[in-house]
Amino acid sequence: MRELVFALEYKPGCNRVADALADHPNARIRSLSLHATSENLWRVDHVTGDSDALADIENAFLTSDYYADCLATEDCGATQSTKVLDRTDNTLVLYSYWERTPDCASVPHIARDHLGDGVLFETRHEGRHYTWRLIHSDEGDVAAFFDDLETAVGECAQMEMLRTTETTASKGSTSRNASDLSPEQEAALRAxxxxxxxxxxxxxxxxxxxxxxDMPRSTLTYRLRRAEEHLAKQHVANKSVPEEPPASL
Incomplete structure (x- = not known):
């Protein structure tokens, strides 16, 4: 099995959910489950943020002309339905079902075409940055997947490869180091x-x-945050933690 991680950075006006998140920098969306067949797509999204952010993001999901995760740049004729499963003061859980048409395009369906059935998806959406983590059998054509994805995305988003690696490596392995950062993340960190x-x-x-x-503030913030997250997790994974805290001075 292989892990494939990449990010899309949406331009303003190309994705209503990304636009809503850009207006609320502290809000986040992550997918809890995402499954696709050749004709359908199901997913559950967990949203965190303040009440204004939740209202705007819910509205973006519920009132979009076409499914918020579709890569088409205009109405592709798909049938989609989104329902609220749970809501608290700072969380929102949304269930979405999408029935596609031949004109529709999405990351999961392009992945099925080139990486086969049984691909697992995990997503994280912050501002205009949409990070995808795919687990696949390593029997498909990754290059063809990215070629088709780039065509589908067009001018609406910038693609950034973050990593591709075997999923069998131990979490505590010291072979995972700063070189695991994408070139863009490492350049941002060095700068x-x-x-x-x-x-x-x-x-x-x-x-x-x-x-x-000469880059958008949101892009730099995103790359630094991802680099810092990776380095912090690497440090904790490789550092033995004492059973008892040191005595106070």
């Missing part, structure tokens, strides 16, 4: 260090650094 972003006090804030690198 942040070089320009004093991690100094105390900081010599540059994320907005100034983004302007210096």
């Amino acid at each position: 942040a260090v070089d320009h004093g972003y991690y100094e105390s006090p900081r010599e540059v804030d994320v907005g100034e650094l983004a302007k210096h690198l």
